[in-house]
Amino acid sequence: MDIFAQQVINGLVLGSVYALVALGYTMVYGILGLINFAHGEVVMIGAMIALAVVSALLAVSPDMSPFTLILIASAAAILVCVFLAFLMERLAYRPLRNAPRLAPLITAIGISILLQNIAMIIWGRKYKMVPQIFPTETHEIFGASITSVQLFIVAISGVLMVGLLLVVHFTKLGRAMRATSESQRVAGLMGINVNKIISVTFMIGAALGAVAGILVAGNYSVAHYSMGFMLGLKAFTAAVLGGIGNLGGAVLGGLLLGLIESIGAGYIGNLTGGFLGSNYQDVFAFVVLIVVLVFRPTGIMGERVSERA
Amino acid sequence: MALLNLREINKKFGGIHALNKVSLTIGGGEIYGLIGPNGAGKTTLFNVITGVYLPSSGDVEFNGKSLIGRKPYQVAMMGIARTFQNIRLFQNMTALENVMIGTHAKTSAGPLGAIFNTKSTRSEERLIRSQSRDWLEYVGISSQIDYLAKNLSYGDQRRLEIARALATQPKLLALDEPAAGMNATETDELKLLIQRIRSDGVSILLIEHDVKLIMNLCDRVAVLDYGQKIAEDIPSLVRQDPKVIQAYLGGDLP
Numbered sequence: 001m002d003i004f005a006q007q008v009i010n011g012l013v014l015g016s017v018y019a020l021v022a023l024g025y026t027m028v029y030g031i032l033g034l035i036n037f038a039h040g041e042v043v044m045i046g047a048m049i050a051l052a053v054v055s056a057l058l059a060v061s062p063d064m065s066p067f068t069l070i071l072i073a074s075a076a077a078i079l080v081c082v083f084l085a086f087l088m089e090r091l092a093y094r095p096l097r098n099a100p101r102l103a104p105l106i107t108a109i110g111i112s113i114l115l116q117n118i119a120m121i122i123w124g125r126k127y128k129m130v131p132q133i134f135p136t137e138t139h140e141i142f143g144a145s146i147t148s149v150q151l152f153i154v155a156i157s158g159v160l161m162v163g164l165l166l167v168v169h170f171t172k173l174g175r176a177m178r179a180t181s182e183s184q185r186v187a188g189l190m191g192i193n194v195n196k197i198i199s200v201t202f203m204i205g206a207a208l209g210a211v212a213g214i215l216v217a218g219n220y221s222v223a224h225y226s227m228g229f230m231l232g233l234k235a236f237t238a239a240v241l242g243g244i245g246n247l248g249g250a251v252l253g254g255l256l257l258g259l260i261e262s263i264g265a266g267y268i269g270n271l272t273g274g275f276l277g278s279n280y281q282d283v284f285a286f287v288v289l290i291v292v293l294v295f296r297p298t299g300i301m302g303e304r305v306s307e308r309a
Numbered sequence: 310m311a312l313l314n315l316r317e318i319n320k321k322f323g324g325i326h327a328l329n330k331v332s333l334t335i336g337g338g339e340i341y342g343l344i345g346p347n348g349a350g351k352t353t354l355f356n357v358i359t360g361v362y363l364p365s366s367g368d369v370e371f372n373g374k375s376l377i378g379r380k381p382y383q384v385a386m387m388g389i390a391r392t393f394q395n396i397r398l399f400q401n402m403t404a405l406e407n408v409m410i411g412t413h414a415k416t417s418a419g420p421l422g423a424i425f426n427t428k429s430t431r432s433e434e435r436l437i438r439s440q441s442r443d444w445l446e447y448v449g450i451s452s453q454i455d456y457l458a459k460n461l462s463y464g465d466q467r468r469l470e471i472a473r474a475l476a477t478q479p480k481l482l483a484l485d486e487p488a489a490g491m492n493a494t495e496t497d498e499l500k501l502l503i504q505r506i507r508s509d510g511v512s513i514l515l516i517e518h519d520v521k522l523i524m525n526l527c528d529r530v531a532v533l534d535y536g537q538k539i540a541e542d543i544p545s546l547v548r549q550d551p552k553v554i555q556a557y558l559g560g561d562l563p
Contacts, residue, residue, distance in 0.1 A: 163424075172413065172434065173423035179399045179410045186397045189359055191385035191414025191477050200420045 002143035007266035008259065009141065013150045013219065015258020016157035020212040021235030022242065022250035023164060024205030030245040031181040031201050033101070037108040038088060039209055040232015041115035042081050046210030047217040047227065048123055050077040051130055058131060066133045070214075077210045084115075085206030089199055112229075119225040130221045153215045160208055161251050167204075168247060177201055181245070230282065234261075237289040243302020252300060260284050311370075312337045312512050313358070313389075313481055318367035320353055320536075327353045328364070329536040335481065340503065340513045342527035342544070344520070346556060349533040351516045352394060355483055358514075359391055360384040372480065386414045390474035391483040394516075396466045398458035404469050405454045408441035411476025444472040448502060464495045471502065475511075482506060483514040488522055500526055524548065532556065 021043055028036045050073040057069055092111055096104045137148040168174035179187040180197045188194045216231065217223040234257065242253025265281035292299060311334040320328040328350045335341045343351050356362040358369055360381040369376040376384055390411070399407050416437060422430035445451045448468040453461055461469060467487055474482055484503070488496045496519060503526060507513055517523050523530060524544040531541040534556040540547050547553055 167423055171423035171426075171430070172409075172416065172418055172437065173420045175402070175406055175410055176413060178402060178406075182399045182401060183397060185361070185381075186393070186399070187410070188381040189361070189385055189391060190410050190473065191382050192410065193380075193382045196420075204424075 003266055004263070005142040005144035007263045009144050009146050009150070010266075011259035011262030012255065013146075013153050013258070014262055015238075015255035016154050017212050017216055017219075017231075017254075018235050018238045018258050019161060019251045019254025020157050020208050020215070021231060022238040022254045023161065023247060024209045025232075025236050025239040026242070026244050026247060026250040027177075027201050027205045029239070030247075031177060031198055032093070032097075034093065034104050035108065035236065035244075036088075036093075036202075036205075037105070037232065037236075038111035038115060039205065040228035040230075040235065041112050041119070042084060042206045042228070043209040043213040043216070043231055044119060044223075044225065044228030045084060045115065046077040046081045046206075046213030047223045048119055048128075048213075048225070049080045050074060050210075050214045051128060051217060051223050052123070053077070054131060054133065069133055074211065074214055077214055078207045081206040081210035081213075082203045085202040086199060089202040094195070094198075112232075116225055116229070123225055125225070128223045130217050130223060132221070133218075149218050153219060156211065156215065160211060164204070164208070165247060173197075173200065234282075234285045237285050240299055241288060241292050243299030246299070246301045249299055249301035256300075257285060257288060260288060311335065312339075312372060313514070314368075314370040315354075315358070316368045316370070318354070318357055318369065319365045320350075320357055320362060321365045327536050328357065330367075331533070331536070331538050332367075333531055333538065333541065335512055335514060337480075337512055338507060338510065339529065340507055340515060340527050342523040342530040343514060343516045343533065344518070344523055344530060345533035349556075350536040351533055352485060353536075354533070355391060355485055355514075355516065358384075358483065359389055382414070385477055385479075388478070388480035389483065390477045390479035390481075392467070392470040392474055392485055392487060394485040394489065396463075396470060398466055398469060398473070400459035401457060403455050403457055404445060404450065404461065404472075405438070405441055407458050407469055408444050408472050408476045409437050411444075411473040412437045412440060414477040441472075441476060444476050445469075447475065448472040449498070464491055467491070467499070468502070471506075475506070479511060481512045481514060483516075485516045486518060487515070488517055488519045496522060520548075 021039065024039045025036060028034055053073040053076045054069055057064055057072065088111060092107050093104055096107060134148060138145045139151065168177060176187065176192045176197050179192060180194050184194045216227070235254065238253040238257040239250045241257055242249025242251070261281050261284045264284040265278040268276050268280055269278060313335040315331060315333050318328050318331045331354060343354065345351055353362065357364050360376060360379050360383065363378065371387060371389060399410065416433055418430040418433045442451065442454065445454055448471050450465050450468050453465055458466065458469060488499055491499060500522060503513060515523065515527060527544055529541065530544050530547045532539050532547060532553045539552045539556060540550045
């Protein structure tokens with residue numbers, strides 16, 4: 001098996017998920033200048049809800065077709081996450097809209113901890129196994145293997161990302177979002193209900209996050225109340241790498257970060273003569289974050305950060 | 310019948326009395342000028358009318374309905390549009406997209422329609438697009454349709470702001486120093502454009518420092534000084550008013 005090709009494929013799978021989550025960070029940042037650190041927890045809640053629904057449905061009718069199962073579970077997870085994002089924005093962030101920048105940031109961290117603890121109370125501290133809904137088929141590409149679940153992850157992420165870019169660039173909603181991100185005040189004076197647009201932005205980010213959570217849980221066959229923390233941090237890194245506030249940047253940053261991590265983890269053992277192993281995978285993300293912040297704080301495609309930050 | 314009716318508007322910022330019992334009415338089809346030295350409260354008055362500021366006291370009535378407590382987007386939907394003293398276009402959007410934003414006040418498709426790309430959304434989108442092209446042509450910049458707003462010339466940016474405001478289909482168009490920074494030719498063209506807008510049935514509230522433009526264009530002129538309306542009349546009488554001369558030139562009244 002070709003190790004390099006295999007790591008590239010693993011990286012793309014991982015990167016697709018990072019990109020999906022990074023979009024949630026970057027959309028909210030673009031429109032409000034807020035880093036919504038609770039976004040990772042929305043992803044976790046999405047995974048947990050989907051898992052709970054799948055388990056409940058399997059208990060009632062074990063013969064249900066896998067596609068119906070995953071459709072119902074995804075719909076439930078997306079609805080819950082969208083509603084959660086709506087509440088979060090309405091109750092926690094909107095009252096702080098005109099507060100100093102640190103206040104909503106601390107609030108975001110607070111919500112993140114709150115959601116983790118609520119999830120822990122509901123679903124417990126143990127790792128939860130995700131039932132194998134789909135038969136695992138392995139395909140061969142370029143001498144590397146990719147499972148059907150991984151293919152599915154890349155495909156779904158790709159479709160959602162392209163869909164989001166189309167909505168943002170070619171629809172009335174997208175124009176309103178871009179106008180609001182340039183100037184809330186002027187957008188309001190032109191007849192745009194700015195509060196509604198901000199609310200919808202949070203909700204779209206949460207829907208993408210819910211899907212990402214389901215994909216991650218499906219890929220690793222495990223879910224946990226703290227799974228959103230590291231994933232969220234990595235996705236945030238991806239958003240910064242691509243240029244936070246920039247949608248294309250989030251996609252690029254996510255894929256790049258996935259590739260860097262995966263290829264780095266694949267070769268670090270050989271390069272250091274076995275001194276560092278692939279368990280240092282997580283280190284790469286944060287080395288990348290530090291390097292980007294030092295040498296190009298606006299990220300690869302970012303321009304507006306300097307004006308906003 | 311009065312289209313816009315301000316009654317005893319007061320606006321205080323801490324100890325500063327930015328607007329002091331300002332009352333005025335603008336009729337349908339009227340071009341109403343608002344002049345006064347810098348800091349007299351003209352832009353504050355604009356902000357009160359468009360819902361950006363809540364007045365400390367007094368009432369703003371538009372088309373028979375009070376505007377007090379309404380959000381800027383609601384005021385825009387009711388039919389008041391404005392431009393800005395310092396141009397405030399959406400810089401990273403094209404000229405056409407800027408105008409399309411203006412149409413939001415009068416269109417109905419919601420977020421779900423956009424996400425699921427429904428048939429009604431698509432037909433509305435086509436309508437918005439063709440209307441917006443028409444507005445760009447109306448103000449005379451249809452050749453700039455796909456340029457980013459930030460890449461337009463200064464005069465064209467001013468025109469684009471007017472097109473964006475007109476796209477909200479206002480009954481009252483409030484122009485905040487539209488001729489600022491324009492040369493004589495551009496100002497003449499602007500004058501023709503404003504007259505055309507009025508003849509198409511839109512009332513105009515005009516803040517301007519170009520006294521010649523105000524005198525040529527306006528049906529009535531009000532003068533603000535230190536937050537108070539010190540004069541209001543037809544242009545030829547306002548320019549002879551000693552209080553106005555004093556406000557502009559300084560010195561004591563005889």
